[in-house]
Amino acid sequence: ELTHGVIPDTGGVSVLYQMAGHGVVSDMVLTGRVMDAEEALGHGIVSRVVAPEDLDATARDMAEKIAASPAASAKLARLVISHLSRPQIRASMDDEMIYQTFVSRSDDAAELRAARAEDRQPRFTGS
Structure with a gap:
């Protein structure tokens, strides 16, 4: 997000910090590096990684299991x-x-x- 002239917001940095630590957060936020699926799995950010062709079926299966639970229990x-x-x-976030x-x-x-x-390179002054 720094490359767009903004800082990350909506609490994402805090969540990523809790899950992956200072080094990973610093690397991603300051350089704009994107985390791939395997790295996200290694940090516990995602619960599983599936092949693209299995994504819809996996998501549907998860949704069906949740929907089969008592609604109040699932919500709470x-x-x-x-x-x-x-x-x-x-x-x-504040x-x-x-x-x-x-x-x-x-x-x-x-x-x-x-x-x-x-359509030119920016000339930043630090202000």
């Missing part, structure tokens, strides 16, 4: 799981909102938008 279980890291994510506002109003953000509109 999802809430419990989602609340496990809420305090840390909430704090991170910071992200403040920083995103600052970054979006910076001279460098304006320069990035202008450079893209003019």
Whole structure:
């Protein structure tokens, strides 16, 4: 997201930090590196990796198993799981909102938008 002149937001950095650690988060956020499926599996970010041709059937099977459960139990279980890291994510999202506002109003953000509109390389000044 840095290459677009913004910082990651919506709590994703906090979640990734909890799952993969400082080094991976720094690498991905600062360089824009994309994590592949096998690496995501290794960090516990995804529960399984399937072949592209099996994706729809696997997703359907998972959805059917969840749908076959009592609705209230499934909903409350999802809430419990989602609340496990809420305090840390909430704090991170508060910071992200403040920083995103600052970054979006910076001279460098304006320069990035202008450079893209003019199809040229941006000249960042650090402000």
